[in-house]
Amino acid sequence: DGGITQSPKYLFRKEGQNVTLSCEQNLNHDAMYWYRQDPGQGLRLIYYSQIVNDFQKGDIAEGYSVSREKKESFPLTVTSAQKNPTAFYLCASSINWDNYGYTFGSGTRLTVV
Amino acid sequence: DQQVKQNSPSLSVQEGRISILNCDYTNSMFDYFLWYKKYPAEGPTFLISISSIKDKNEDGRFTVFLNKSAKHLSLHIVPSQPGDSAVYFCAAILTGGGNKLTFGTGTQLKVEL
Numbered sequence: 001d002g003g004i005t006q007s008p009k010y011l012f013r014k015e016g017q018n019v020t021l022s023c024e025q026n027l028n029h030d031a032m033y034w035y036r037q038d039p040g041q042g043l044r045l046i047y048y049s050q051i052v053n054d055f056q057k058g059d060i061a062e063g064y065s066v067s068r069e070k071k072e073s074f075p076l077t078v079t080s081a082q083k084n085p086t087a088f089y090l091c092a093s094s095i096n097w098d099n100y101g102y103t104f105g106s107g108t109r110l111t112v113v
Numbered sequence: 114d115q116q117v118k119q120n121s122p123s124l125s126v127q128e129g130r131i132s133i134l135n136c137d138y139t140n141s142m143f144d145y146f147l148w149y150k151k152y153p154a155e156g157p158t159f160l161i162s163i164s165s166i167k168d169k170n171e172d173g174r175f176t177v178f179l180n181k182s183a184k185h186l187s188l189h190i191v192p193s194q195p196g197d198s199a200v201y202f203c204a205a206i207l208t209g210g211g212n213k214l215t216f217g218t219g220t221q222l223k224v225e226l
Contacts, residue, residue: 009154033213040122042202042218043157058213090156100145100206100214104156 002027004105006091011110013078013085021076021108023091029103030096032074036060037088037107046089049074050097078110086112116140117205119217127225132190134220136203141184143205147214148177148188151200160201161188193224 004025013019025032034046045058049068063082068074074093078085088109092102118137126132136146144165149157163170163177163186170177176189190197203217 004156006156035216040218042117042119043216045213048213088154092156098209100147100208101159102157102214104158106156107154109154 004091004093004103006089006105006108009106009108011108013110013112015112016080018077018079019085019110021078021089021091021110023074023076023105024072025074025091025093025103025105026072027093027095027103028071029093030071031094031099032068033092033094033102034058034064034066034074034076035090035092037090043090046076085110115218116143117203117215117217119201119203119220121220122218123221123223125223125225126193128195129192132188132193132197132222132224134188134190134201134203134222136186136188136217138184138186138205140205140207140215141181142207143215145206145208146177146179146186147204147206148175149202149204149216150197151202151219157202190222193222195224195226198222198224 007022033048035043044060047066049055065077090107091105147162148160150160151157161175179186200219202219204214206214
């Protein structure tokens with residue numbers, strides 16, 4: 001079964017610590033995305049990657065970093081510089097950059113304690 | 114600047130009746146629109162879409178209407194079922210321009226027995 005796997009589903013982090021959220025896809029999709037969901041604000045784009053070894057900042061990239069060393073993987077690091085990290089994080093992929101039929105993972109709920 | 118807006122954060126309808134979810138956009142360059150459905154703690158799933166060259170697209174119980182002059186689209190669900198209770202996001206994109214999906218803030222639909 002092809003799809004996107006995000007792990008872990010729930011994550012707790014102490015203030016001042018960096019944490020990395022995993023996103024793996026076996027759909028052979030070129031493009032991958034990270035979104036953040038907050039109540040009343042919909043889905044906001046953090047980072048996106050069109051192809052391997054390339055990524056671009058989205059609308060709210062500050063305090064986050066990503067890498068795209070493999071086609072299947074697009075991990076997101078939430079750094080201590082992110083002021084409001086508690087949120088629901090969603091990873092998505094699409095066949096290529098111009099295809100807007102996104103497939104989403106099931107998300108990771110990050111809570112800063 | 115919210116380019117895609119869903120002004121109703123919540124909607125409650127009775128089972129069997131029609132649900133109408135609304136979405137407004139400000140960027141007249143958007144030429145493709147999508148609706149996604151999201152259950153709690155899960156990723157959004159694609160529901161239905163419409164190109165700007167059409168004003169209506171139908172798929173079973175779901176119909177999307179587009180009014181380009183008003184920059185408004187709506188999703189009709191008939192008849193509504195309890196399993197339709199979820200958050201619905203509309204999204205818009207300028208295709209072929211290497212752009213990304215822009216999501217609305219979501220509407221929580223509750224279908225009551």
